[in-house]
Amino acid sequence: MKTMGRVGVAAALLVVSAACTPNSGVGAxxxxxxxxxxxxxxxxIGLLTPLSPPGDPAAGQLIQRGAELGVVYVxxxxxxxxxxxxxxxxxxxxxxxxxxxxxxxxxxVTEKKAVAVTGQFHSSVNIAVNEVAxxxxxxxxxxxxxxxxxxxxxYPAAFRTHVIDPxxxxxxxxxxxxxxxxxxxxxxxxSDYGVGLVNETKAQAAAGNMGLTFxxxxxxxxxxxxxxxxxxxxxxxPDLVINIGVGAPADLMLDQANxxxxxxxxxxxxxxxxxxxxxxxxxxxxDGVGVYFIAYFSPKEELSDAGTWLATAYQAKYNEPPAxxxxxxxxxxxxxxxxxxxxxxxxxxxxxxxxxxPAGFKxxxxxxxxxxxxxxxxxxxxxxxxxLILQYTQANQNWRDAKLxxxxxxx
Amino acid sequence: xxxxxxxxxxxxxxIAGLMIGVLYALMALGVTFIYSVMKMINWSMGQFxxxxxxxxxLLVVRWLGPDLWFVALPITAACVFVIGAIVQVVLIxxxxxxxxxxxxxxxTEITIALLLLLQSLATVLNGPDEHTPGSHLPNFTVxxxxxxxxxxxxxxxxxxxLILFAVLLRRTWVGLALRAAAQSRVAVQTAGVDLMxxxxxxxxxxxxxxxxxxxLLAPVYLVYPTNxxxxxxxxxxxxxxxxxxxxxxxxxxxxxxxxxxxxxxxxIAPAYQNAxxxxxxxxxxxxxxxxxxxxxxxAA
Numbered sequence: 001m002k003t004m005g006r007v008g009v010a011a012a013l014l015v016v017s018a019a020c021t022p023n024s025g026v027g028a029x030x031x032x033x034x035x036x037x038x039x040x041x042x043x044x045i046g047l048l049t050p051l052s053p054p055g056d057p058a059a060g061q062l063i064q065r066g067a068e069l070g071v072v073y074v075x076x077x078x079x080x081x082x083x084x085x086x087x088x089x090x091x092x093x094x095x096x097x098x099x100x101x102x103x104x105x106x107x108x109v110t111e112k113k114a115v116a117v118t119g120q121f122h123s124s125v126n127i128a129v130n131e132v133a134x135x136x137x138x139x140x141x142x143x144x145x146x147x148x149x150x151x152x153x154x155y156p157a158a159f160r161t162h163v164i165d166p167x168x169x170x171x172x173x174x175x176x177x178x179x180x181x182x183x184x185x186x187x188x189x190x191s192d193y194g195v196g197l198v199n200e201t202k203a204q205a206a207a208g209n210m211g212l213t214f215x216x217x218x219x220x221x222x223x224x225x226x227x228x229x230x231x232x233x234x235x236x237x238p239d240l241v242i243n244i245g246v247g248a249p250a251d252l253m254l255d256q257a258n259x260x261x262x263x264x265x266x267x268x269x270x271x272x273x274x275x276x277x278x279x280x281x282x283x284x285x286x287d288g289v290g291v292y293f294i295a296y297f298s299p300k301e302e303l304s305d306a307g308t309w310l311a312t313a314y315q316a317k318y319n320e321p322p323a324x325x326x327x328x329x330x331x332x333x334x335x336x337x338x339x340x341x342x343x344x345x346x347x348x349x350x351x352x353x354x355x356x357x358p359a360g361f362k363x364x365x366x367x368x369x370x371x372x373x374x375x376x377x378x379x380x381x382x383x384x385x386x387x388l389i390l391q392y393t394q395a396n397q398n399w400r401d402a403k404l405x406x407x408x409x410x411x
Numbered sequence: 412x413x414x415x416x417x418x419x420x421x422x423x424x425x426i427a428g429l430m431i432g433v434l435y436a437l438m439a440l441g442v443t444f445i446y447s448v449m450k451m452i453n454w455s456m457g458q459f460x461x462x463x464x465x466x467x468x469l470l471v472v473r474w475l476g477p478d479l480w481f482v483a484l485p486i487t488a489a490c491v492f493v494i495g496a497i498v499q500v501v502l503i504x505x506x507x508x509x510x511x512x513x514x515x516x517x518x519t520e521i522t523i524a525l526l527l528l529l530q531s532l533a534t535v536l537n538g539p540d541e542h543t544p545g546s547h548l549p550n551f552t553v554x555x556x557x558x559x560x561x562x563x564x565x566x567x568x569x570x571x572x573l574i575l576f577a578v579l580l581r582r583t584w585v586g587l588a589l590r591a592a593a594q595s596r597v598a599v600q601t602a603g604v605d606l607m608x609x610x611x612x613x614x615x616x617x618x619x620x621x622x623x624x625x626x627l628l629a630p631v632y633l634v635y636p637t638n639x640x641x642x643x644x645x646x647x648x649x650x651x652x653x654x655x656x657x658x659x660x661x662x663x664x665x666x667x668x669x670x671x672x673x674x675x676x677x678x679i680a681p682a683y684q685n686a687x688x689x690x691x692x693x694x695x696x697x698x699x700x701x702x703x704x705x706x707x708x709x710a711a
Contacts, residue, residue, distance in 0.1 A: 052534055053637035061538065190682060218682035224632045224641050227427045228676035228684055235420050248541055248633055255631075259550060259559035283543050283633070 042086040043346060045071070045336050046114030047329075048094050048104045048129065049143070050121050054221060055096020056247035058277060059121045059325055063143055064091065066326030067119060069313050070333025077309060078334070081341040089333070090114055096121075098128030105129045109138045115346040116141065116339075118332035121325070122246070123147030123192040133157040137348040139355060141332045144325055147192045148200070148378035156352055159371050160382040161328055161335070161363070163296065169200040171387040171408040172242065172269060172294075177210065178406065181239035185215045185266075187229050187253060188244035194218065197244050197271065221249060226256050234262045241268045250274050251283055258287040267292060275392065276323050276399040289392045292405060296324045296385045297365070299400040306334055307364035321400070328385075331363035338362065356381075384410040423556040424673040430558070430566045432669025437569045437624040438642045439649035439661040440576065445617035447593040447656040449610050451503070451518035456621050456646055457639025458529035459491055463622025464629040464638055465533065466490050471544035477630075478547055484568065484626050491622035492615040498525065499614035504607060526643075533636035546630040565627035572623050573662065579616075580658075589613055593656070621646075648688045652695050654705025663703060667691065 047067045050060040067089055074080065074087045081087060090112035092104035101120075108114040117133070118141040120126040126145035133140045134155040142150050142160040146168060151160050176184065186201060188194035198216055205212045215236035217229035226249065233241060241263065243253050250270055257263035270293040274280075281288050299321070303311060310330045314322040322330070338361045340346055343354040355361075360368030363383070371381040386409040390402040438460065445453050470483035502525065506517045548560025580586035592599045592609055600606045621642065632638060649668055653660025668688050675687030695702060 053635070053640075057534070057538075058540055218680075220682075220685050222641060223684060224638075225427075225431055225672075225684075228424060228673065228681035231420060231423055231427070232677075232681060235417065248635060248638075251541060251633060255559075259562065260557045279540055279542075283541060285545060 040085065042088040043081060043337075043340060044088050044090050044108075044112050044114045045333055046105070046108030046112060046117035047089050047091045047119040048101060048108060048117050048125075048140075049091075049119035049329075050096040050125070051091075051093035052095045053247075055094060055122055055125070058247070059144065060093070060119075062277075062323050062325035063119050063121060063329040065314070065318065066310070066322065066329035066331075067333050069310055069317070069326075070330040070337075072313070073306060073309060073330070073334055074337040077306075078337060078341075081337050082344070082346075087333075087337055094120075094122070094125045094129075096125060098125050101125035101129045102132045105132050105140070106136070109136055114138065115348075116336045116351060118336065119143050119329055120145045120150075123150060123196065126150045127192060130155055130158045137352075139348060139352050141336065143329050143332055147196045149192070149196070150378070151375075151380045151382050152378040154380045157348070158381055159355060161332055161369060161385075162382075163384055163387055164378045164382060165196045165200045166204070166378060167384055167408075167410055168271070168294070168387060169197060169204050171406075172389070173201065173204055173208070173210065173212075174408065175389050175406045176212070176240065179240070182211065183213050183215070183236065183238045183240075185217065185233035185236055185238035185241045186244060187217045187219070187226070187233055187241060189221045189246060189249055190218050191221055191246070193246060194244045201242075219245075219249065221246070223249065224252060226253050227260065230257050230260055230262055234260060234266075238266055241266055242271060243268050244271045246272070247274075254284060254287055254291065263287065264290050269389070270294065273324055275390075278320055280399075281396045285395070289395050289397070292389055292391045295388045295390050295399070297327065298386075298388055298404065298407070301386075302366040303364060304362055304366055306331070306362050307366075310364060324385075327364040331365075331369060335361040335363060335369050379410075386410075419555050421677055422554055424677040425670065426554050426556040426558075428669040428671075428673025429666060430553070430562065430669070431672070432666035433566050433569045433573075434624055434628060434665075435645050435649055435668050436662045436665025437572060437620060437627075439646040439653070439665055440573070440658065441617035441620035442646045443650045443653070443656055443658060443661045444620065445614055446650075447658070448589055448613035449503075450596070451506070451514065452522070453614070453617065454519065454522040454643070455526035455529060456618065457641075457643035458526050458533075459495065459618035459621040459639070460625035460642040461533060461636065461639035462494065462529065463487050463491050463619075463625030464634045465537070465625075466622070467626035467629045468542050468544045468634045471629075472542075477545040480544065480546070480564075480630075481568075483544075484623065487626040488619045488623050492619040495618035496611045496615040498618075499611045503614060504610065507607065507610065530636055530639075537636055540635070542634040544629050544634070559631065561630040565631055568627045569624065572620065572627075576616075576620065585609075585612060644685075645688065648692050651692050651702055654702025657702065657704035660702055660704030 049063045051057050071087050071089050090108055092108055094101035094104050108117050116139045120142045121144045123145045126142050127149050139157045144162050146163055146165055148165045151158050186198050188198045215233055217233050219229050245253050268291055273295045275293040339351055339354045343350045355371050356373045360370035363369035369383045388407050389405040391405050393403050442456050466487045467483050471480055475483050502521050506514050511517050546561035551558050551563050588604050588609055649664035653664030671687045671691045672684050676684050
């Protein structure tokens with residue numbers, strides 16, 4: 001009995017730790033609802049996003065904040081959907097892991113009866129989730145997954161409101177030509193995101209006869225010491241380093257490149273908008289200035305009335321302006337709500353055909369969100385925001401004041 | 412050139428490998444030390460590394476400032492020693508006093524549960540953000556390799572911690588008792604030593620060593636709730652290479668792992684950096700299953 005008692009202590013610890021995991025209640029509803037439920041029951045939208053490592057929980061947190069405010073917007077400004085039915089959010093943590101994401105999607109759809117799922121950040125997870133969604137049929141709107149395969153397979157349930165690898169690669173290759181760089185070091189993690197971007201960049205550069213030479217260095221996402229990769233890149237003598245790490249590796253790469261004298265002697269472009277996060281200059285007080293980075297919207301850009309509502313509500317709630325992840329997740333939630341309203345019901349097939357409506361839906365940008373079903377390759381079911389290349393020019397600079405180096409839009 | 416590799420690049424890799432190897436050794440030392448005395452594996456060692464990095468960060472950012480990082484270091488070690496001692500008394504000691512038959516299973520369950528608890532608590536309390544205590548130390552050049560001041564300080568701090576640990580073991584009564592317990596727990600008990608108290612000290616010292624590694628590396632590898640995951644992996648690779656329970660084995664194993672990763676990166680590809688350690692582990696297991704310094708147990 002004593003043994004059982006002691007083992008019970010361990011079991012109790014496991015239970016307590018499970019209760020502390022981030023997906024165990026934040027924003028999750030206490031009751032489920034289905035399409036066959038009474039007409040006053042709330043409609044559930046699933047949010048599947050990384051809230052714990054090895055995913056990028058900082059990104060997941062921004063996405064969750066935006067999605068929660070999206071629900072507030074639908075329930076207050078839009079007065080609900082389908083004759084005033086409220087919308088609620090069911091949250092699952094995918095932990096940046098494909099298997100966890102696939103399980104989370106099934107749980108959202110089968111247990112929580114979500115009519116659609118959004119919030120995806122990691123491409124690897126998104127691709128795995130889409131395989132399940134292709135069987136189950138409930139639509140997934142990718143919030144920040146950029147790998148081409150997310151929509152290139154033309155699965156009816158796969159949608160996206162984010163830039164795709166081909167567009168990201170073509171944008172920075174155009175910028176590289178403008179700057180006259182010839183030798184490029186691509187230091188990328190071995191994820192779908194990293195490998196996809198490396199392959200796309202090489203392929204487009206070769207197809208365009210751009211005369212670029214590349215040094216490709218890859219690393220595991222869990223790596224903390226990137227000195228070996230950076231030393232090889234330095235020996236290559238590049239004109240530009242492209243940092244294709246996500247989360248901590250992107251930060252570590254910048255610091256370690258600075259230590260070995262690779263950066264700032266050689267400029268660095270960070271492949272996504274991590275420098276827009278509030279903690280950037282706390283993490284990089286001395287080497288955060290001068291870095292180039294990708295962003296997806298400009299503060300000078302005109303927002304829709306919904307986008308303006310979000311900007312005000314977000315500032316009031318979190319005392320900071322919304323980052324792109326929050327804007328996009330907000331838009332995904334209100335797009336789903338508008339599609340439900342327009343469809344008049346919540347069944348998956350009707351919802352998918354409604355999302356394909358060329359008239360589109362109101363998002364955060366002034367232009368409507370559309371999901372073309374005749375889009376070629378990865379452009380299928382994809383709405384693409386602009387890509388901006390920004391550069392910090394002063395310490396502790398707000399990213400909204402960063403220097404705009406280049407801007408690219410997909411027509 | 413050596414096998415097509417520039418000698419300067421090779422020397423940089425070797426220096427970087429040895430420097431990281433010292434810190435790997437420090438990470439593994441706690442695991443092997445606790446095993447040698449208590450005959451149990453602490454699977455939550457990476458979370459004590461994480462705790463050390465968070466405490467160091469708070470001390471430096473809130474009170475001391477980056478210039479007094481070395482003052483924060485012993486305070487961090489002392490805090491984690493106390494936390495470890497409490498954990499040992501509350502969670503580990505019942506395994507020795509409660510008549511538990513399968514101690515290995517209990518220790519595995521309780522320390523894995525502790526791992527999940529500490530990691531989840533850190534995520535809930537801290538949120539997902541990364542932090543750094545910062546460093547004002549200038550960069551140096553070691554041989555041909557430019558090295559960050561914080562990295563060099565971490566390596567030197569690691570060597571200092573290893574020396575102090577050796578002095579503790581060799582020159583103090585507690586060290587003598589700990590070494591004796593590592594040889595025979597029964598003999599120590601029959602000599603009148605309070606073994607439960609000794610276990611508490613051993614567990615506290617073991618987790619404090621991991622915390623020192625976390626504190627030293629806080630400005631280099633950042634502070635976030637799962638930064639101890641790599642420590643756990645590398646630590647267990649090292650104790651397999653060096654031999655479970657062998658303190659010299661942990662030191663040599665750490666350096667060998669750092670070198671294997673460096674040489675694999677320069678001669679094959681940096682992309683497989685984390686795989687070279689496993690290749691070394693497999694090679695050691697094939698050639699010497701007890702590890703380089705491990706001893707085969709004699710059954711009665």
